Amino acid sequence: MTFLAQEPTLADFGQDPWWLVLIKVVFAFAFGLLATLLGVWFERRVVGRMAVRPGPNQLGPFGLLQTLADGMKMAFKEDILPRSADKVVYFFAPVISVVCAVTALSVMPFGPMVSIFGHQTPLQVTDVSVSVLLVLACSSMAVYGVVLAGWASGSTYPLLGGLRSAAQLISYEVALGLSIVAVFMLSGTMSTSGIVAAQGERPQLEFFGFDISAPGWYAILLFPSFVIFFIAIVGETNRAPFDLPEAESELVAGFMTEYSSLKFALIMLSEYVAMVTMSAFTVTLFLGGWRAPWPITYFWDGANSGWWPMLWFFGKVLLLVFVFVWLRGTLPRLRYDQFMRLGWKVLLPLNLVWILVLAGWLKTQGWERADRLILYGAIAGVVLIVTLFWPNRQPAPKPTLAEEVNNRPAGSFPLPPLDLQVPPSPRTQRIVAEREPANLADTDSREV
Amino acid sequence: MTTQTVLAAAGSVPGGEAVTFWILAPLALIGAIGMVAARNAVHSALMLVLTMLCLGVFYVVQAGPFIGLVQIIVYTGAIMMLFLFVLMLVGRGASDSVIETLRGQRVAALVLGVGFAGLVGTGMYRALAGSTAAGLAQANAEGNVQGIARLLFTRYVLAFELTSALLITAAVGAMVLAHIERRREDRMDQSATMRARFRPGNYPGPKPGPGVFATSSSVATPARLPDGRLAEQSTPEILPVRELTAEDTTLKGTEK
Numbered sequence: 148m149t150f151l152a153q154e155p156t157l158a159d160f161g162q163d164p165w166w167l168v169l170i171k172v173v174f175a176f177a178f179g180l181l182a183t184l185l186g187v188w189f190e191r192r193v194v195g196r197m198a199v200r201p202g203p204n205q206l207g208p209f210g211l212l213q214t215l216a217d218g219m220k221m222a223f224k225e226d227i228l229p230r231s232a233d234k235v236v237y238f239f240a241p242v243i244s245v246v247c248a249v250t251a252l253s254v255m256p257f258g259p260m261v262s263i264f265g266h267q268t269p270l271q272v273t274d275v276s277v278s279v280l281l282v283l284a285c286s287s288m289a290v291y292g293v294v295l296a297g298w299a300s301g302s303t304y305p306l307l308g309g310l311r312s313a314a315q316l317i318s319y320e321v322a323l324g325l326s327i328v329a330v331f332m333l334s335g336t337m338s339t340s341g342i343v344a345a346q347g348e349r350p351q352l353e354f355f356g357f358d359i360s361a362p363g364w365y366a367i368l369l370f371p372s373f374v375i376f377f378i379a380i381v382g383e384t385n386r387a388p389f390d391l392p393e394a395e396s397e398l399v400a401g402f403m404t405e406y407s408s409l410k411f412a413l414i415m416l417s418e419y420v421a422m423v424t425m426s427a428f429t430v431t432l433f434l435g436g437w438r439a440p441w442p443i444t445y446f447w448d449g450a451n452s453g454w455w456p457m458l459w460f461f462g463k464v465l466l467l468v469f470v471f472v473w474l475r476g477t478l479p480r481l482r483y484d485q486f487m488r489l490g491w492k493v494l495l496p497l498n499l500v501w502i503l504v505l506a507g508w509l510k511t512q513g514w515e516r517a518d519r520l521i522l523y524g525a526i527a528g529v530v531l532i533v534t535l536f537w538p539n540r541q542p543a544p545k546p547t548l549a550e551e552v553n554n555r556p557a558g559s560f561p562l563p564p565l566d567l568q569v570p571p572s573p574r575t576q577r578i579v580a581e582r583e584p585a586n587l588a589d590t591d592s593r594e595v
Numbered sequence: 596m597t598t599q600t601v602l603a604a605a606g607s608v609p610g611g612e613a614v615t616f617w618i619l620a621p622l623a624l625i626g627a628i629g630m631v632a633a634r635n636a637v638h639s640a641l642m643l644v645l646t647m648l649c650l651g652v653f654y655v656v657q658a659g660p661f662i663g664l665v666q667i668i669v670y671t672g673a674i675m676m677l678f679l680f681v682l683m684l685v686g687r688g689a690s691d692s693v694i695e696t697l698r699g700q701r702v703a704a705l706v707l708g709v710g711f712a713g714l715v716g717t718g719m720y721r722a723l724a725g726s727t728a729a730g731l732a733q734a735n736a737e738g739n740v741q742g743i744a745r746l747l748f749t750r751y752v753l754a755f756e757l758t759s760a761l762l763i764t765a766a767v768g769a770m771v772l773a774h775i776e777r778r779r780e781d782r783m784d785q786s787a788t789m790r791a792r793f794r795p796g797n798y799p800g801p802k803p804g805p806g807v808f809a810t811s812s813s814v815a816t817p818a819r820l821p822d823g824r825l826a827e828q829s830t831p832e833i834l835p836v837r838e839l840t841a842e843d844t845t846l847k848g849t850e851k
Contacts, residue, residue: 236641276739280664284651287672291644294676298637298683306683313680317673324668337661337740558795 154344155260155269157276163268170263171272175252183419187214190472197476218412226408231301240299241410244292244417248424251285254278255427256340258437258456269340270437270457277337279327282428283320286383289421290316293385293392296414297402308401311483312385312392318490319382319389325498326376329369329505330432343436347451362441366433371501373433375494377470380425382490385418387475391483426467427460434463612656623649636682640675647671658731661740803829811843 163171188203188211195202203210228234258270275281290312297309331337334345346363366373382389393401403414430436437456444450450459481489507526511519546554552562608616626645633639647670654663734742747755783791792799803818803826818829 233635233637236637275660277660277664280661280668284664284667284672287668287676288648290672290676294679294683295641298679310680310683313676313683317676317680320673556795560793560795560799 154347155256155271155274155340156344157274157338157341159260159267159269160271160274160340163266167263167266167268168272172253175255175272176249179249179252179420179423180416182423183416184214184218185211186419186423186468187217187415189468190475193469193472194476197473221412221415222409224408226410227405229301229405232405233299233301236295236299238410240292240296241406241413241417242292243295244289245413245420247285247289247292248417248420251282251424252420252427254281254339255424256343256431256436257460258454259452261454270454271340274338274340278339279331279337279342279432282339282424283324283327286323286421286425287316287320289417292414292417293402296406297392300402300405302405304398304400305402305404308392308394308398308404311398312402314487315382315385315389315391318487319379319494322375322490322494322498323379323383325495325502326372326379327432328502329372330365332502332505332509333365333368339431339436343431343438346435347438363438364433364435366435369433369505371497373429375498375501376433377429378489378494380429381471381474382486384421384425384471386422386471388478388480389486390480391486394480396480422468422471423464426464426471429467430460430463434467436460615652615656619649619652623653637679640678640682644671644675647675658735659739661743798828802826 191213192202192210203213206212206216228237253272254274256269256271256274260267260269262268293312294309297305297307297312300306330342334342336342336345342365346365349363362368385392391401392398393403395401398404403411406414437451437460438444439447439450439456439459443459449455511522514522555562623646626642626649629642630639630646633642648667651663651667651671654660654666656663736742737745791797815830815834817825817827820826
């Protein structure tokens, strides 16, 4: 039994009959909706546990039906349209968000080739040669929903939320795109199924003379990219600690302040679907996609074939959603300028340096060992010299208080002498002396 | 094979492509016309977004998936978002005025626009008149993305770098023009403010209110210092100092 034949290639897509396409599309859509229903419940339960309280536990087993009840209630609420709202844009903004969040799910590989009613087909709605870019396009279009919702509400707080969201997207999409570049460099493809397939190989790396069989997951091989990518998608999905567009302590509810009823439900839905989509995207790019984690593949050869991979995939997505919730339960919201500084001054330069290092390393893989060592040594020497001769930015030591006082120009505002000893008030002694006997006499007369 | 024969060979358009085209082409046109016609600047920008999205899909349909998605990510996702950002900062009530602020601007814009289009069109036509189309199979021989990358980083690398240098110059220039330099050392923190307050020549206490020890309670009447001089700081700088004459201050005989 060979398992390599299970890997879908780009040629395997587009061969399905229409009913199979319909099943897959409906499945992906239902997955998004169900993930929202369960995700809200999961988040409230986990945050509740972190805050040492039960969370929703009344409706259904473990409170599972709470979100469903909330959704029903939301649908029957009054739909309020602010008088100053731009009606068409106000109506379309949540729709844009939902459509973009759900569309990105269509290129997520849920599993390898399986047989459905006699058809060999990959467990993925579709794949194109640039499907990673499709996800990026969806996530950048989804922000239109947020920005337009804020603008069309015709009120101040939503507008501020929308503006924040626009700036946030532009800053963090750069870091997001750059960290995916490293994945493209290693995998040599932009299709999601191709990236998952590339993570199945265990590359033989030569590292300073040692041949290592490196793990295939890009989360380990490209650890800096993985960390930056995850930080960037937290910013991209407006989740805590980067939920500045909807910061309730500053902007009421941010861009969705004026929304109610089903439109609000749509915004809520798009937010959770985006969280799940981005988790699935991270799993695909960095955590081996639908591949079983290491100890399972060691004991069980069939773990990566048939329908089982879907289980690993959902398990990994659930794990990442848990991390999202964990971050929300742990970290306070960043201030806006700190957030921007992190994006532009930390994540972006780090990413560029890392890509440069990675590209250099990949390029020199085929060289003679001596040449390579000379090159690495030269680079290390240059870096060392630059660090040694980097101009010292430390400010001059602060003058002491005495120096500052002595250096004041003539005619300055008068200062009391620094060694001034305030003499005790002559009255203090007398008051204490007068009170003491009075108190003693008072207590004595009562106690006895 | 010349351009004409390729176009003739491509005469049979697949059904899906035709349907996509006939749905999206009117939408793209509506977006383009709406962008010019819309009174509200944000609506105008959104119409442009619609047109750009349709163009992106057209690229994908015509076997250029990379350029199509990059069009959506870069132009629709980032650049139009920046436009929207600025438009939203300007304010949602702002719609374009019918009055020309610069005289002859519209005529000049029209003439220059048509002239530029004509120039580019003629240049392209003359440059491409004798060239033969290589065909999609040859262009995508080593993959669509790889083919673009090879051309971009070998043959057109100079044009590419020049364009990016131009863009960076424009961005830096805009920043320099719009940015007011405030260096870190110039920023006053609390202790610096306090030091400036107690600097020689600056009176640290509260300023005397107008009319204190003055001959009138008017805000324009400066206060008097204990030695009889006028306290300049007691009146707002924008008001002319007005000293009341003895005639002004005498009783008007209206009191009962």
